[in-house]
Amino acid sequence: MKLTSAAMTVALLTCTTLVNAAIPYQDKHYQFTQPDGETITLILNGNNYFAQQRTVGGKLVVYDDALRGMAYAQLSADGEALISTGVLVSNRAKQGVKVRQSEDYQQGLSSAIIAKKVKTAQQSMLGLLSHDLAHRRHEEHKTELTQLNTSITGKVKGLTIIIDFPDERGTITKAQIERFLNDENYSEFGNAQSVRGYFTSVSGGKLDYTNTVTAYYTAKNNKAYYADSSLSSTVRSQELIKEALNWLEFNQGFDFRSLTTNSSGQIRGLNIFYAGNSDSAWSKGLWPHMARLSPRFCADGVCTDRYQITDMGDSLAIGTFVHESGHLITNWPDLYDYDGSSEGSVASFGVMGFGAIGTSNRFEPTPPVAHFRALAGWDNVIELNPALNSNAPSGQLSHISGSNTSYKWSNPNNTNEAFYIEAIHQSGQHSQQLDSGLAIWHVDPAxxxxxxxxxxxxxxxxxxxxxxxxxxNRGDNGDLFNVAGEFSATLPNALAQRGTNALWWNGDASGLRISNISDPAAEIRFTVSATLPPPPKGDIYSGYLADKEQAIQPNGRWFQYNGGVIDAVLSGPASADFDLKLEAWKNGQWQQVAISETPSSQETIRYTASAGYYRIIIYSYRGAGDYRLTVQK
Incomplete structure (x- = not known):
């Protein structure tokens, strides 16, 4: 229980929040207490990168630092921001002021502006990196991708710290939280299962995720000190977390070695519950979030990395905890659209989309999609493409919902890209799904x-x-394939509707055709017929790279391009890690415009280029071997 070294608690980066790990909000109601003591109800839509807040009547609001409260908002003159009108939100009748009983829904920021703000927020979370820090971030990015592709099975032990305050004591007991997290049969607060029960179910019994729950730590200060809405949510909340960790180490003698860590010796599941509500504005004070603790805390030879913190209120639902655990213990990314221009594609059909925050699925979240289960090592996956599996089954096949098996049809020229196929039936862990039928997922990490x-x-x-x-919408009862459906190079949708059908993302035919799909049921039957796709389009370059060596293509030179989409697909040795970069000649020098750097030698770039001069670089991040590069433009 001895602190390893004070020097180990240095900040790794200026960033505090991991990209692709934001909590989604859908019509979330929360109460905020104004400076004069009035409590107002606000409605939130968005995520931790960007969200728009409204009154119940539809008026936009923002936190006003000068007024220290929520004020009615208006669009700035350039339409780039929401700014305060200087008038605090209120439902009280004041002399000479008419109470807003019914309000018109106020137009907010455009999707394009929101997209810019999301990008800015993500860049801010990464920090302004020097060359050395940028290299370190590259190393961390590689580590995160490697961890994403690492199976996680067996017993995993997380830590849940429960906190109250001198002026607000906890009302949910330690025993209740232990049951919420760890009971094998659990139904308290309306939940269909515990957090442990969820992961046991969706993993087919391969993952046993439990949490050590601490006694209540009582914070040094009253709650208002930490819930200060004039400060970002990572300021006082991280101060509070460090207080609790030091208390565990020096007062409780907690052995941090008892917790499960990743390959870098970092705690996988660090969770913080605190008493009552957040009492903060969105993204301020004690607002629930996930972040990287900075500086990190180290003890007993292990260190912190990311954490999730949330309020307990007067009841507990497993949905958000499960979604955030998907980030913490498996490194799965979110599958919803951060900028609000759509509801994503997976929508409510997967836990890393909106499958854990709805009215009912927050008590019984939907399972992760087949691809994520395969990455975690929970599914037995059968390759259907005969180009990759000489024993691939074909003809009439079947799949049973929730069986921890799945099929996939991989791209021989880019094995990171594949179609995953599974049955989904509205029963068992899939009870809260919106539809029953055959699900087909087109997966490409690029x-x-x-x-x-x-x-x-x-x-x-x-x-x-x-x-x-x-x-x-966020999905409906017509989204899965059933007896009337077919999946091929031309079906189910016209390409004018921007769907890929059974084509690869570069437009090549995959050769996959699924037909004769049976009626929705726990077991779905369907026919797979393989058609030999035409040879890949584009120019092909090959060569050999030594460790840390790079090659420039085409043929050590550059090419002139009149504009359009450039597709580059790299295939290299499984024992190495090759990266792929696209550079453009700008302002008298070569500048990187696109990069693919998964922890493998299978890389893909799709880039919409303007007219100019370009070159492609293949770089050995680790290892040596032959490579093949296909370029289509």
Whole structure:
């Protein structure tokens, strides 16, 4: 229990929050106490990168630092921001002021402006990096991607610290929280299961995630000190967390070695519950969030990394805790659209989308999609592409919902890209799903969840309407494939609707066709017929890289391009880690415009280029071997 070294608690980076780990909000109601003591109700939509707050009547509001309260908002003259009107929100009748009983829904920021703000927030969270820090961030990025692709099975032990305040004591007992987290049979507060029960269920019994729950730590200061809405949510909350960790180390003699760590010796599951409500404005004070503790805390040879902190209120629902645990213990990214221009593609059909925050699924979250279960080592995955599996089954196949098996059809020229196939039936852990039928996921880590038309995971919607991508809903009962559906190079949707169908993202035919799908049931039957795709389009370059060596293509030179989409696909040795970069000649020098750097030698870049001069660089981050580069433009 001896602190390893005070020097170990140095800050790794100026960033405090991990990109791709934001809590989603859908019509979340919360109460805020104004400076004069009036409590108002606000409605929140968005996430931790950006959210718009409204009154119940639809008026936009922002926190006003000068007034130290929530004020009615208006668009700035340039339309780039929401600014305070200088008038505090109130429902009280005041002399000469008419109470707002019914308000018109006020127009907020455009999706384009929100997208800019999300990008700015993400860059701010990464910090302003010097060359050395940028290199360190590159190393961390590699580590995070490696951890994403690492299975997690067996017994995993997290830590949940419960905190109250001198002026607000905890009303939910330690025993209740232990049951909420660890009971095998649990139904308190309306939950269908505990956090442990959820992960046991979705992993097919391969993951046993439990938490050590501390006694209540009573903070040094009253709650208002930490809930100060004039400060970012990572300021006083991290001060509070460090207080509690030091108390555990020096007063309680806690053995931090008892916790499960990742390959870097960092605690996988660090969770903080505090008494009452947040009593803060969105993203301020004690507002619930996930972040990286900085400077980190180290003891007993292990250190902190990320944490989640949230208020307990007067009841507990497992949804948000499970979603955030998906980040903490498995490194899964979010699958919803941060900028609000759509509802993503996976929408409510997966726990890392909106499958854990709805009215009912917050008590019984939907499972992770097949790809994430496969990464975690929870599914037995059968490769269907005969180009990669000479024993691939074909003809009539079947799949049972919740069986911890799945099928996939991988891209031989980019093995990071694949279609995953599984049955979903509205029963068991899938009880809160919106539909029953066959689910098809188009997976490509080169995609971005804030780009609804090229996300990391695209759900192929059987009704062809792509409602979530178009912002119409978060999924419905027509999204899964059933007896009337077919999946091929041309179906279910016209490419004018921006769906890929069974094509790879570069437009090549995958050769996959699924037909004769049976009626929705716990077991779905379907027919897989493989059609030999045409040879890949584009120019092919090959070569050999030594460790840490790089090569420039085409043929050590550059190429002139009149503008359009450049697709570059790299395939290298499994024993090495090759990266792929695209550079453009700008302002008299070569500048990087796109990069793919997964912890493998399978890399993909898709870049919409303007007219100019370009070159492609293949770099050995680790290892040596032959590579093949396909460039289509």
């Amino acid at each position: 995609g971005n969840n804030s780009n609804e038309w090229y996300p990391y995971i695209q759900m192929e919607h059987g009704d062809a309407s792509r409602d979530p991508e178009n912002g119409r």
